[in-house]
Amino acid sequence: MTLVVQKYGGSSVSDAEAIRRVAKRIVDTKRLGHNVVVVVSAMGDTTDDLLDLAGSITDHAPDREMDMLLSAGERISMALLAMAVNELGVPAMSYTGQQAGVRTDNHFGKASIVSMVPERIARSIQDGNVAIVAGFQGVDDQEDVTTLGRGGSDTTAVALAASLHADVCEIYTDVDGLFTADPRIAPNAKRIRTIDYESTLEMAANGAKILHLRAVEFARRYHVPLHVRSSFSEKEGTWISDKPANPALKGIVPQSALNYYPQEDTVEGPIISGIAHDRSQDKITLVGVPDKPGSAAHIFEIIAAAGANIDMIVQNVSTIQKGATDLTVTMPHDDAKATVAALEAAKGEIGFAAVVHTGNVGKLSLVGAGMRTNPGVSAKLFGALSEAGINIDMISTSEIRLSVLVSLDQLDDAVRAVHTAFGLDASETEAVVYGGTGR
């Protein structure tokens, strides 16, 4: 028998009506003959409301207590959802992270899953129940409640799907799947029907907000097929996997997922998955860094000590000083201030001329296979930006991604220009965007 894990985010269970709609979908899936395990987030604004309550008490809430507080949110949504499914005549039981066997380390607020032992869930579905599990939470080895941090519910769902050997993990959200670009920016953006894990990772890491990096990494490691789709429509979503879907899933996954074989080596030219963008980065440039051994190592030690996650790195000949270089890095806005302060403090020691901090940057990433081996891709990208009058600030590449930094106020134009240049805004009957579907 097939097992379908479904994950519903907060916007899918925002009120009683939404919960009833989700219950209907769960029951429909169950009645198609699939076993169903559901992972649910807290209702709509619950988490924000709880954070506000905590904020009205203290600015220094202990992390352990904050996790205890926030974990109440999923209890409410999961119990209500179980009631709603029961109301439709299908037995359902809700389970906390602890009951579902989600064991984590003790990093409250951003815990990592260390083991999954979902014995009760396996028994529950064998007994014919829909098992409804709290997302985002687990317990540490002291039985203390922990939360998994951002993307935690997606991660719970993927981890459960992996340990239960589910045929698919459906991630329900408020859009129809992954798109070739953000439809709010590029109105002609199309749904990606099938995509591999690596390209999805690059999309997620570079600003596409639908899926969390962490959940995709988990899915990739354990080969969990993901289906990202909308809880507000019956439309097909995006199939993310390295293999075709179990034929028994016909009717609940995209048709193209059933005969999907992503095999990059058989592909002649580059196949573009889509365009991700990111507004959350700051740029920090060290001007006139002495061009001597050890300078760069010293600088990156300081940045690491400041706790910053570096994204892009570029080094050039200095604009102001002979025999020196300019070194530019990008990092999340929230990390930048402390990093700049740490670098300023080390200025004399390292001997650079100045630190220049620019907040106003946007990053555009073109994601797809065959990127590096095909020089035409970068030429086309730079040409499109140039024609649109957009200056490129920095460039960074990976095997399947090409990112450029542009001025923040030109980012939307850049996304549209590149989307058009790569033929992504074709009509509804466009060619397949990524990898061997349709064969």
Add this chain to the structure above:
Amino acid sequence: MTLVVQKYGGSSVSDAEAIRRVAKRIVDTKRLGHNVVVVVSAMGDTTDDLLDLAGSITDHAPDREMDMLLSAGERISMALLAMAVNELGVPAMSYTGQQAGVRTDNHFGKASIVSMVPERIARSIQDGNVAIVAGFQGVDDQEDVTTLGRGGSDTTAVALAASLHADVCEIYTDVDGLFTADPRIAPNAKRIRTIDYESTLEMAANGAKILHLRAVEFARRYHVPLHVRSSFSEKEGTWISDKPANPALKGIVPQSALNYYPQEDTVEGPIISGIAHDRSQDKITLVGVPDKPGSAAHIFEIIAAAGANIDMIVQNVSTIQKGATDLTVTMPHDDAKATVAALEAAKGEIGFAAVVHTGNVGKLSLVGAGMRTNPGVSAKLFGALSEAGINIDMISTSEIRLSVLVSLDQLDDAVRAVHTAFGLDASETEAVVYGGTGR
């Protein structure tokens, strides 16, 4: 070192400001040198809000899911309270019923505690923390979340106090303690300074709403001294125990509790604790019950099968039929309808003439020691009611209680008349109301 268990009800933690006020009180107690364990209910209207949410989903919520839902309420209040105590510089950690070792049977919605193993709580206070425990909840042997039903948080507190050998269990509420009558009815009602468990049980069983019967029964069985007081004032409350308070509690319990020895046998006359009243009962009379062996047994089997909790029972010679009797019982209003239907159905079989169901009754109970051995008490009671023009419908007595049923619209007048007749509304410097204080 002394250990104080404090229980705060929902009205004491209704919002952030109230939570900060409670935190201040906890910290003050801790700084007086006592170890402190706190049991907390859900904030103000949380439980009602959660019930409304469930009601918007279904009218038939499974009990297990309802308990999962409701248990979220204490998670929120306890985590916030722990944050507030930490904010005042005293380390505090919150614990779920499960973490506190509250093991129950699996009667969801009205579970009974089967064992208390509060190891983590004991360790936590040894480590110098204030331990804050969720009231009202536990887990069954499947690790499923259960709730204890009405009075559950009081029961959690008393059970924790018993298993941790606490010196006192303080029950914080929105009034200053137990009163000789409900002050909203008898404006001259005074706070009872000290009282024994049995009299408290009778008060609670007969309509005094401050303490739940169940918690008092637990306290009596395990000899847990209770101090019922207001979280809104610093006033002394009511000391409920069979022994004087630990002298180390001086300053946080009533002065009179320090030299309190309730010894009924040394008391010459009756000592009235107070007057309880109850508006929640209905009266059901079976008219013309055949006066033959087995009739009564049969009737009470039917009532038991209907699930009703009988309070008073009176049997008299029938008013309408020779050789027959009239049998009257009282029971909670909620139980009455089903009981009447069950009795009507058995009418022919048992052979009584009619069922008369009266909703409009009030019960007044006079509680205190030496009641039965002192005929003057009942004479004074009946005299006071007669003078006030109040007709007595039914009478029931126990060792330390004398209850009368009157018309509901005369109940308040009855309470005032009896309160005055027994000298309970004396001035502030009145004689001690109950048992050996002041010696």
